[in-house]
Structures are given as structure tokens and as C-alpha cells.
Amino acid sequence: MTAGPAAEATLTQPPARRRVIVQLLRNPQGALCLAFLLLVVVVAATSPWLAPTGPTTTQLSASNAPPFTGGHLLGGDSAGRDILSRLMWGSRQTVMACLIILGVSVVVGVASGLVAGFYRGRFETAAGFASDVVMALPGIVLLIALYALTGPNIPVAMTVFGLLIAPTYYRLVRNVVLGVRNELYVDAARVAGLADLRIVGRHVLWAVRAPVIIQSSFVLAAGIGIEAGVSFLGLGDPATASWGTVLQNSFDGIYNNRWGVLWPALAISLTILALILLGNALSDVLQSSARSRTLTPRARRAALAAAQQEDAGRRSAPAGSPDDIVLSVRALRIAYPSADGEIREVVHGVDLDVRRGEIHGLVGESGSGKSQIAFATLGILPREALILGGSVLLDGEDLLADESKMRAARGRRIAYVPQEPMSNLDPSFTIGKQLSYGLRAVTSLDAGEAREQLVGLLDRVGIKDPERVMELYPHEISGGMAQRVLICGAVASGADLIVADEPTTALDVTVQAEVLELLRELSRDRGLAMILVTHNLGVVADLCSTVSVMKEGHIVERADVETIFEAPQQAYTQELLSSSRSVELMEI
Numbered sequence: 001m002t003a004g005p006a007a008e009a010t011l012t013q014p015p016a017r018r019r020v021i022v023q024l025l026r027n028p029q030g031a032l033c034l035a036f037l038l039l040v041v042v043v044a045a046t047s048p049w050l051a052p053t054g055p056t057t058t059q060l061s062a063s064n065a066p067p068f069t070g071g072h073l074l075g076g077d078s079a080g081r082d083i084l085s086r087l088m089w090g091s092r093q094t095v096m097a098c099l100i101i102l103g104v105s106v107v108v109g110v111a112s113g114l115v116a117g118f119y120r121g122r123f124e125t126a127a128g129f130a131s132d133v134v135m136a137l138p139g140i141v142l143l144i145a146l147y148a149l150t151g152p153n154i155p156v157a158m159t160v161f162g163l164l165i166a167p168t169y170y171r172l173v174r175n176v177v178l179g180v181r182n183e184l185y186v187d188a189a190r191v192a193g194l195a196d197l198r199i200v201g202r203h204v205l206w207a208v209r210a211p212v213i214i215q216s217s218f219v220l221a222a223g224i225g226i227e228a229g230v231s232f233l234g235l236g237d238p239a240t241a242s243w244g245t246v247l248q249n250s251f252d253g254i255y256n257n258r259w260g261v262l263w264p265a266l267a268i269s270l271t272i273l274a275l276i277l278l279g280n281a282l283s284d285v286l287q288s289s290a291r292s293r294t295l296t297p298r299a300r301r302a303a304l305a306a307a308q309q310e311d312a313g314r315r316s317a318p319a320g321s322p323d324d325i326v327l328s329v330r331a332l333r334i335a336y337p338s339a340d341g342e343i344r345e346v347v348h349g350v351d352l353d354v355r356r357g358e359i360h361g362l363v364g365e366s367g368s369g370k371s372q373i374a375f376a377t378l379g380i381l382p383r384e385a386l387i388l389g390g391s392v393l394l395d396g397e398d399l400l401a402d403e404s405k406m407r408a409a410r411g412r413r414i415a416y417v418p419q420e421p422m423s424n425l426d427p428s429f430t431i432g433k434q435l436s437y438g439l440r441a442v443t444s445l446d447a448g449e450a451r452e453q454l455v456g457l458l459d460r461v462g463i464k465d466p467e468r469v470m471e472l473y474p475h476e477i478s479g480g481m482a483q484r485v486l487i488c489g490a491v492a493s494g495a496d497l498i499v500a501d502e503p504t505t506a507l508d509v510t511v512q513a514e515v516l517e518l519l520r521e522l523s524r525d526r527g528l529a530m531i532l533v534t535h536n537l538g539v540v541a542d543l544c545s546t547v548s549v550m551k552e553g554h555i556v557e558r559a560d561v562e563t564i565f566e567a568p569q570q571a572y573t574q575e576l577l578s579s580s581r582s583v584e585l586m587e588i
């Protein structure tokens, strides 16, 4: 377990690709399937040297021979050919058929999905239509028609199946790209002047890699089934050994050699099973968070027990009179399991007290743990987070010790004002619906009472014509109005504490000032305690009465706002102040 920042800094992460392979090998299902599939590929590659006989070598004495007779491990077929040798040779044809299906479907489906999702327009319309038509085609009928034209030809048949499967990749990739193309990092790459090809290659392709890899293992499994099915139906080349033709030959002689069908059936079904299970294992590995993973309940209990032993006797007393303290965070420790099994502590035994009517600023560099403390207070840390120790006391009641108390407090006694007001409002419902739904969920008010109270509160937070605004949808109001709406929602239930995470960052400067003024008034008039997470020292100077400065998961300095700005004690606080923008300092 990493104990501190120094240890944390030395934690080296292997490159992403290696990490995926290591995780896959650690997963027993993934490792077993990978080993089996590797064996199939090795057998396919080395069969000319390793197979006991050639694929068409016949021996009269081996005709319908049962297993383990006359040097034929798996017996012989009706023509006297060694079944093991034919299966070994046949794996070449089967692997080749699967690779053709995979290659054709990936190239056609991924390329068209990328172009359609990224550029949209006419190409998307045409490709969407083509994909619908191809998906509606009955594959087997097409194949029979093709057989009449080309005769038994597995590469051509597999190419056609590759084209028939391509729409599954097209749809998958197009949908992922549609989600990614408007992300800010893609816009940033555009603004930085990167050519489309580089943006697609570097950012978009990266986003689709996981679903494409997972899908590919299922397509390979389908490919084995298709090749076997085609050959079994006699539409393949009977002169070439493949698992499908071996199955067909053995099936023809089933009354003379019952065992014959078992071996190709086993080879086909085990390989399909291995590919499907590998797909599932890949999905677990690739779709789990790259940064961290969720521990099993057992590992979680062990980590918590170890942390409790470390923590014994560490708890500190609250500062100041307990009566005026609304929130008291004691010795809070938060950690995340990383992908390589380490437990990385990101908040190291933090103490924090917030009094009634106090606006407590939480500042510090990015990644110092401010949001972790805010989220722990609200009980909304991500699932993989581990609270290694400590307590969050609301009026003396430990919310971390009892999830039901946390649930009862959240939204009623502790409210949240987020950074992005717009993304916190549901575009499908009017402002009035959303506010009254939230309020009625935590109070016993009826619809009329809730509406009346909300109209009054909207007016109080500075919304002009609140009756009309209640009927508007989020896209019909401005960012500043949206933030006022959320503040109204936060105070409507009569909360004692508001946790505001960068509440003005997404707003323009004049609106920022108005929202800050509103928060100040609410805190003063209603005696609200507030935790204000921010990077902006100007906001801190303007609004906060107490400031806690965070660095690498520790609170390194805490003082009233004047002391922090006029006589900071710690070198880190001084550094933070001097690196803050000079314009802001002048305003301060």
C-alpha cells in the first residue's frame, strides 16, 4: 500500500497496451482462452511439419478406424485418411477463412463507420442505407447463388460473408464516433490545426479500439461457425481439408465410425467457446477504468482492515465549539486501487470544520484532492473509491458510518451546486418540473405548495418573471440563469450545508459576480454553511471567511481569509498566491 505522496510519485504505470495484456493474463478465463487459441494458431502454422500424414494421404487399413488404432490417434475417416492430420491441416484453412471474414468486415465496416460518424452528410445517409440493405440479405441464399457462379471457393465465400458482417462494425463505429466527434479534445485538436486524418487516427480511432477489438473476437467465433457450416453443406472445396469438410466426411461415415464426428465438432466448438470467452474477458479488461479498478469485496475488506489498524488512535478533536460546527470532517482518508493492484491514497487523513454561516474555501493545485473531500461529504464518491478511514460528522452524526443517514442528509441537509449548470439540468423537462420533482422528493409538500415555494425562491435568487421561467426548458435559459436555478434547487429544501464545486467557472465574468453575491447573501441571511471548491483566489478573497489550502491530499495551511492573503505561513501557500494571476491579485 502506498503510504504517502513520495511513494505515490514513484508508482510507475506500464504502457497501456502492456497493461491490457498483463490484466488479460491475470484473468484465468482470458489466459486459458488465449493459450488455447495460441495453440490453434501454432498448430495451423506448423501442420506441414507436425502432422503425422498429409491431408489427402489414404491408407486402406485406416478406413473408419476407431481412435488409438494403427498409429491413428483420432482414428481414420471412410476414405482411410488420418483424422488428426486432416484436422491439423484443416486448421490452416479454417484460420485463413476466419481472417478473411475479419479482415474484410473490419476494413469495410470500420472505415465506413469512421467516415460516416466523423463527416456525416450524404455519405452517412448512403452508408446507412447500404448497411440496412446488406443486413437484410439472406446470407445462405446469396452463397448458393455465388456457388453457381464461382463453384466451391472458400476465399470468395468468406469475402462475401465479410461484407455481410461489415454493417455490424459500421453501426458500432459510427455510433461511437458520433459521441466522440464533438468532445472538447477533438475540437481542441481541430483548433490546433491537426489534419482530419490525424485527428481520426489519434483521437477517434483510439475511442473505437476497445469495442472493435471485443467485437472482433465474436466475429472470429462466427467465422469458424460460418466456414464449418459452408463446408458442411458442401459449398466449400471438398479437395481442401478444413474443420468443416472433416466434419462432413465424418458425418457421412457416422454409422461406421461414431467417434469420427466428435473430433472436428470438439475443435470447432472449443475454438468458438474460447473466442467468445476471450471476448468477454477482453471486454472486462478494456472497459474497466484505465486508471483504477473496483476491488472485489474481499480485497476491499482487507484494505479497509489494514487501514483501520494503521489509523488506530489517530482521530483528532474538532477545532472550536462543537455547537456552531455544522460539518466536521475528521481524519478522512480516500484511496483508489490502481490497475496494477496498488492502493493509491489521494486524501491523507484530512480534518475540516465548517461553522454555521461560514463560507469555507478549499483551494490548491489540480489533483490535490479538493473534489474528493467535497464528494465524500456528499457521499457521491465513485464506486471504486475506498474510504480508508475517518468520519464526516453532520451536527455530530457520522454520515460515513451509516449509509442510510448519508442518504437522508443528501439533498435535504447537504446540497450541491455543481460546476456545469447546463449539464446538470435534464433537457427533457421544464425548469419547474425539475425543481418541484427535486423538492417534493425530500419534503412532504404537494405540487401546488412546491410550486408556490419555488416561484418565491426563484424570485429570491434573482430570476426575473419566475412564473414564466418555470415553464421554460433548460436550452431556453442562459448559463447564469441555469446556475441560479440550481442554487434555488439547492436551498429549497432548507439545507444547512452547501457544497459548491467551482460554481462560477462556467459563467462569464459579470454573471460570476452576481452568482457570488447571491451565495454570499444566502449564507448571511440563512446562516448557511458552505464549502467552496475553487481554483480562483479572487473568488476566495471575495467570498470566503476561512480558507484551507490543499496539496497532494493534505491540508497544508488553514486560516482566516485575511491571514491567508496577508501573512501566509507555508511556502506552498505563498507559491500559490504568487502564481495566481496578477490581475486577480490587483482586484484583491
Ligand SMILES: Nc1ncnc2c1ncn2[C@@H]1O[C@H](COP(=O)(O)OP(=O)(O)OP(=O)(O)O)[C@@H](O)[C@H]1O
Residues within 6 Å of the ligand: 291, 292, 336, 346, 364, 365, 366, 367, 368, 369, 370, 371, 372, 373, 382, 384, 535
Ligand atoms: N475515479 C478515480 N480513480 C482514480 N483516481 C482518481 C479518481 N478520481 C480522482 N482520482 C485522483 O484523486 C486525486 C484527487 O482528485 P480531485 O479530483 O479531488 O482533485 P482536485 O483537487 O479536485 O483537482 P481539480 O481542481 O483539477 O478538480 C487525483 O490524483 C486524481 O487523479
